[in-house]
Amino acid sequence: MNQKFLILVATVALFTACYPEGATYVHELDTAMSRYDSNFAFHEPQSYDLPDTVAFFKNGQPQASHAVIGALLLTEVNRKLDSLGWVKHPLVQDDLPDLMVSITVHENHSVGMIWGSTPGYWWGWYPGWDFWYPSGGWYYPWITIPYQIHTGSVIVEMAAPNQAQRNRIPIVYSGVLDGLLQGSERYRLQRLQVGINDLFGQAPFRGATNRWD
Amino acid sequence: MNSFVKKIVAGSALFTVLFAASGQNRYSSVRYSLAFPTGNTQDYISKTSFRGVEFEFGSYINTHWSIGLQMGYQTFYKEMGKTSYPIRDGVITGYQYRYIHAVPLLLQPRYHFAANAKINPFVGMGVGTYWVEQTTEMGLYAWVDKIWHFGLAPEAGIGVGLGMRSMLFASAQYNWALPTAHFDSRQWMSMKLGFTYAF
Numbered sequence: 001m002n003q004k005f006l007i008l009v010a011t012v013a014l015f016t017a018c019y020p021e022g023a024t025y026v027h028e029l030d031t032a033m034s035r036y037d038s039n040f041a042f043h044e045p046q047s048y049d050l051p052d053t054v055a056f057f058k059n060g061q062p063q064a065s066h067a068v069i070g071a072l073l074l075t076e077v078n079r080k081l082d083s084l085g086w087v088k089h090p091l092v093q094d095d096l097p098d099l100m101v102s103i104t105v106h107e108n109h110s111v112g113m114i115w116g117s118t119p120g121y122w123w124g125w126y127p128g129w130d131f132w133y134p135s136g137g138w139y140y141p142w143i144t145i146p147y148q149i150h151t152g153s154v155i156v157e158m159a160a161p162n163q164a165q166r167n168r169i170p171i172v173y174s175g176v177l178d179g180l181l182q183g184s185e186r187y188r189l190q191r192l193q194v195g196i197n198d199l200f201g202q203a204p205f206r207g208a209t210n211r212w213d
Numbered sequence: 214m215n216s217f218v219k220k221i222v223a224g225s226a227l228f229t230v231l232f233a234a235s236g237q238n239r240y241s242s243v244r245y246s247l248a249f250p251t252g253n254t255q256d257y258i259s260k261t262s263f264r265g266v267e268f269e270f271g272s273y274i275n276t277h278w279s280i281g282l283q284m285g286y287q288t289f290y291k292e293m294g295k296t297s298y299p300i301r302d303g304v305i306t307g308y309q310y311r312y313i314h315a316v317p318l319l320l321q322p323r324y325h326f327a328a329n330a331k332i333n334p335f336v337g338m339g340v341g342t343y344w345v346e347q348t349t350e351m352g353l354y355a356w357v358d359k360i361w362h363f364g365l366a367p368e369a370g371i372g373v374g375l376g377m378r379s380m381l382f383a384s385a386q387y388n389w390a391l392p393t394a395h396f397d398s399r400q401w402m403s404m405k406l407g408f409t410y411a412f
Contacts, residue, residue: 031352
């Protein structure tokens with residue numbers, strides 16, 4: 001009887017030990033993804049506009065800004081573009097920058113982002129450009145699809161107004177940071193900083209990555 | 214599970230049960246299995262697997278031949294660290310974890326060179342199926358493939374008698390899960406150690 005019991009215990013222990021653990025810490029579940037127009041010359045410094053506001057959304061609805069997170073994201077994205085040699089060029093009606101950059105934060109329990117292959121129109125947020133809103137709006141050569149998951153997402157998008165065709169401005173870059181909404185504010189800020197660094201370390205900026213090393 | 218695999222599994226089980234029931238020298242065996250990935254498995258996960266277990270139930274047909282139904286479970290795992298991988302028109306960066314869970318279900322005939330001796334070397338050739346689940350986790354995403362393979366598993370080993378009914382079992386077996394229409398082959402070398410009990 002004892003022998004059978006020991007065999008049973010050993011068998012259960014063996015099977016229990018068979019499944020490895022995977023990620024241990026929350027930051028190990030963070031991902032940085034970028035998708036871009038490979039024909040756009042990201043590696044050649046150009047002019048850009050970045051509004052001094054980060055838009056916050058919760059469950060798809062506008063949300064009050066989080067000053068600390070917004071400031072960190074603006075500072076980091078500005079710093080990365082500046083270090084690449086890009087020149088900040090405020091949005092002016094007859095002198096558009098090469099890139100219009102937007103940052104949005106989806107602090108939510110329901111929205112993540114995944115790219116599909118179907119072209120579509122931008123869901124739309126960019127302050128201060130009402131004076132020149134082409135009837136075609138911005139469009140994606142791919143489509144960004146929200147999905148249900150308990151995460152937060154930071155989305156950095158870049159549109160090229162000078163490449164507008166038939167009043168449609170192409171989005172040439174989408175960067176998405178995804179992660180779990182867990183941990184202290186300090187931990188989250190560290191993760192966001194690492195995430196922005198990861199995004200700009202990826203192609204299409206890879207040609208300039210060494211300047212940061 | 215497709216119909217071909219179902220037939221293999223059902224046929225193997227039936228064959229083994231019939232042999233085991235009719236034989237005078239039935240045996241059961243439990244073994245620990247350590248596995249070294251090779252080929253495509255090594256390309257995906259290079260790390261040695263220390264997570265493996267195996268059971269077998271069978272019968273001696275005569276002095277030299279035995280046949281058994283062998284069921285196993287082997288897990289390969291590797292943490293890839295933080296790395297960037299290309300996706301279509303883009304890149305994804307994050308911590309990646311790779312898993313292969315493999316369940317061999319094999320009909321296992323063996324030839325025993327000295328069945329009645331204390332030291333009993335043998336060779337065998339397992340034939341049957343491998344259920345393989347391959348998972349790549351990255352952040353909150355996971356890519357999972359679940360595949361049934363047909364497979365072959367040549368084996369060589371030794372049995373050491375410990376008494377009238379029990380035997381120490383040690384063997385090396387090359388597991389070759391053949392390619393399917395949509396998935397490459399998977400291979401690994403198992404080193405097994407366990408006990409066999411005759412009844």
